[in-house]
Amino acid sequence: MTPHTPRTKVHHSVPAEVLTFLKPEKLGRHYHKVPGYIKSVTNKYARVIPDYFLSQYRINSNLQQVRIHEHFTRAADCRYHTEIGTLGFSIDRPLVAELLERYYGGISPTGQNDPPVSASETRLLARMGIDLCQLCAQMLNGGLPLEHIDDAVSTYEEIHWGYCVEFVFGDLEAGVDASVHLFLDTHAVDELTRHLSELAPATAAPDEQRISQLPVRLDCVLVRMQMPLASVLALNVDDIVMVRLLERCEVHIKQQKLFYATLAEDDGALYLTSLDSVKSP
Structure with a gap:
């Protein structure tokens, strides 16, 4: 009778936070290309959101960087149903305070880090959320505008977010960096992967065409x-x-x-x- 040999486990020194966890719904698709595609498009059209702030709210800001989050805890302040999926929007309070000050006038309260949400801020977020979601969706979807956007999303509806795109802005009067967050649900990410799969064959030209263009x-x-x-x-x-x-x-x-x-x-x-x-x- 041979003695029972325990199954050998593989031990490594790689920290758990640097491991990439694969989800079953992402296998066999271009999900690994989505963060790079979002960064390349936003870097190409880096003035879209700052120009919107300047034209609509008379605030001059610079886009410092774009971060793509797959694991996050922040919740979306506004949610919208579109033909490409559900989009979410949120914005940091320092940037909201400066937008309110420039748009409605007045002075932001000093010494108050988290003032209560006013009716003006609620109206501003509702309008800005629709505008920025339309701009970002058109930018990411190859220039195709959204045909409809519906803000009647139930607060009890459970939405599975795929990615959170964080636009970090600097050069604010408050002296701190503030971010605008765009949330993409799994259906919107699927639309991006479909767009990426359509772009792949278009970039590969036949050999005869390549020779003729030398x-x-x-x-x-x-x-x-x-x-x-x-x-x-x-x-x-x-x-x-x-x-x-x-x-x-x-x-x-x-x-x-x-x-x-x-x-x-x-x-x-x-x-x-x-x-x-x-x-x-």
């Missing part, structure tokens, strides 16, 4: 003359040599004669017009 340098011989070596050696800087343009110019690629052409002038610009081909049939 850059080619053409060299044209405009003048040709024969001079004795002594005359060439006697030339100095800024000397002018009188020559006549050729009626038939040779066009070369890599010193290989390709065809003959003639010079034409139109609206002050010179053009080459092909006459015939030097290739034998």
